[in-house]
Amino acid sequence: MSRINEIFRTFAPEYLRRFGDSMPAEHRKVIDAIINCRTEVNGSVVYHCQDCNQLHLVHRGCGNRHCPGCQNHKSRQWLDKQLRRQLPGHHFMLTFTVPQELRGFLRSHQRIGYAALFAASSEAIKALCTDPRFTGGDTPGFFGVLHTWGRQLQYHPHIHYVVPGGMLASQSGQWHPSAVNFYLPVQALSKIVRAKFRDRMAKAELLSEIPAEVWATDWNVNSQAVGSAEASIKYLTPYVFRVAISNSRIVKVEDGKVFLHYRKTGSNRLRTLALDALEFLRRFLQHVLPTGFMKVRYYGFLSPGSKVPLEEVRARIEMAFGFELTTPEVEPEPPPQIVCRHCGHELVYRYSILPHRRRLAAEVPSG
Template identity: 65%
Template sequence: MDKLTAIFRSYGPEYLQQHGAKVPPQHRKVIEAILRCRTPESGTTIYRCEHCGEDHVLHLGCGNRHCPICQYRKGRQWLERQLERQMPGAHFMLTFTVPEPLRPFMRSNQRLAYSALFAASSEAMKRLAKDSRFIGGDLPGFFGVLHTWGRQLQYHPHIHYVVTGGAIASGTGQWMPSRNEFYLPVQALSLIVRAKFRERIKKAGRLGEIPSSVWKTDWNVNCQAVGDAEGSLKYLAPYVFRVAISSSRIVSVEKGRVTFSYKKKGSSRPRTREVSALEFLRLFLQHVLPWGFMKVRYYGFLSPGCRMPLAEVRARIQIAHGFAVTVPKVMPEPQPPLSCRQCGKELEGYRLILPPKRKPEKRARTG
């Protein structure tokens, strides 16, 4: 059994009992989903071997986006889709991180704050991409992924963006490439994202809840070249649908204590942190997102609403580079078929048992 799942099954009921009504509805839903994942409560598929007649029972996953087992498969599927949509040429990864004094407000007002961070950071990139000193195009293409955790499971909200190196100038339709090792100035991005975030919080009437020091502090923006699209996508894919911590980092679970490994930034030496199992669940659950919140968002010509087909964007990029850049043809890795444990032959689906109906849950809106 997955180690993280085992912790939830061993200590999740105790956590719910101890905290009772204080457990937010979305946290309770995650606990209950992981507890029933790969059990008859999530449904069952029965496979039959046509060669030897052996039946194989496979309980289905819960599908919850915070479940470590279910998210691995979603990550692979996402990567295959994105590789089909990749662009030629250089790519960059930009990361926007909020300052420490702002994080308590964000934790208590997640829907508002996360939406504001997405809007402020994406608008900052679009604004500077228009500047002819940098790119000079008003239709860039990028997508962002929200993460809320640090290496020790602390609350550390930030957004990773993967950006195609350039933008289309809508007036001429020409692809305006960025420099190979430089996309946009991070200091200017820092100032713009801070101002735009402040505007949105002020518009929501919540500005007085944030320490004034937040607006005097430089916001951390990092930009690095990551090579072609395939390399950047494969680098980011494990992070897109990952949960706050993977089972591979859990060293031990003994006598109600959980020990997990981590590495400090800039160091390759592994370290460990030990907490009670209930505290471990609290640390994990603080990264559960609000109901229905989209943690992956697409912008510019990568947006589903863009009228310009991706094939046309690719062609314009190749023309601008004198056809010196191409999109590598990537074949999806074939998934091995399910095989019979008795004779090794391939299994075929035989019967599906649906999960029992559950009472609809009342969804309480969160900040």
Template identity: 45%
Template sequence: MRSHQKQAYGALFLCTNKALKKLAQDKRFVGSDRIGYLAGLHTWGGMLQYHPHLHLVIPGGALSDNNQWISSRQDLFVHTKPLEIIFKAKFKDAMKKAGLLVKIDPAVWKKQWVIDSQAVGQGQNSLRYLSRYVFRVAISNNRIKSIENGVIEFLYKDREKNKWKNMTLDAMEFIRRFLQHVLPRGFMKIRHYGFLNPNSALSIEKIRELISLIHDIIALFTEIPEREIPGIKCSHCGHDLNFMFFVKPEPRCRPG
């Protein structure tokens, strides 16, 4: 990937999109492939090591064929295990089409690839976290502690212990690590897909209306009434009716 960045990084974005849409179309997850999300490319870890990966922020739902909002589960968008399998297969195929498959160690395809998915509520924390990296380079000036006698000392965060530590590198190694994160000229590291793409046929304002509408309807029909329903009598015994539970309609039933 380091030697063929434009092809490999482009494949990361493309194959992620294809894999997500394939799984989202499954009715066990969302039921439509008309999803929307933003994706950001990172190539570094805390110690400036080479670690290309994508961060995605995905709204929990999709648009139906007739432009209605379909919500995903609150705790899940798609399962990560099938997403790993589908993405890996598509990425391998993309590398083959690019003529790069022979340059990749076959053991790579036997390893488990890491996909992490977390429900984050309304998403402000994810956007705030990701926004700190959008226009940054691999290391900021405030992490560099000292530059003396050809040695650079900088801070990095140990994720396992959740604490900051010091690392020292000689100048040439520091420059080598830094320069491997310079992207190809003109490469877009932040991309918007589906209904979050600026060229989407539906505006973000219209999608907000659709989401608000469906939540208003759900609230209307799931409002818990008083336990007793005064004025409504049982036709058999004559007593007031009591609310017990809602009955989920059969899939063939449609409102109206």
């Protein structure tokens, strides 16, 4: 059982007693899922060790996308897929962060607010990409990942975009590379994303709920040259199928408090933060996404619906650099093996037990 499971099973009943009547339905579903994760409620799988003949009963995970213990295999699959799709050449990471004055509004209007942030930031990139002063192309490709937490689990919504350093020209099909250390001006991106977000809030008739300071504040946009795509993809992978915190960062649970490790931005020194258990649950749950909301989105020639095959984009980039660039070869990581806790040999799948057939597994030892 993971530490996060233990925290939820121990303290969630009190959290529900205090806040259950006012919490979003998504939060209650996540609480139930994490409490019941890796228990017979979700069914079980029976494995057999062919070396020592032992049977092992393993309870299924909940599969909820906000459960830290259930997303490792999905993270590996996404990482392998994106590494196979990566393009040669230099890349950038563009990060759009909303001003602090807007965070309260976003927290209470997550579905429409997050969607508007994706739309406004992606449209800002596309708008500047058509400016011939920068690359000479007019068709970019990029993907973005929504990230809502800071290192101490505080609410800090922002979107990271991984962008190949260049654009296609729609007429000629040629690849126009950007400078290695510059993609688009962040000051212009800041103004455009703010204006486009405001337009969407006006259309939704929500402007009256947003503090006026939001429109007088410069929105934080950062552009960082990151070299190849691989480093950025590996950086973002943990945020695609995980929420807020991993089990490895939790040091201990003691006297009703949760102790967790974190590092301040720009520092490598490991610090420890102590949170009241109910405050830990509150901070964790505020990062639960609306049901069905897509936190990873693809645009331009990286979109699944693009008319230009990715293989053609790759060939155009290689041609633009005189074929001096090649796409890195990537070997997918093998999936982790399930081994016998008695002898260490690999286990073989035998059969699954559905939740309503739990009584049939009474004779199989858990392990």
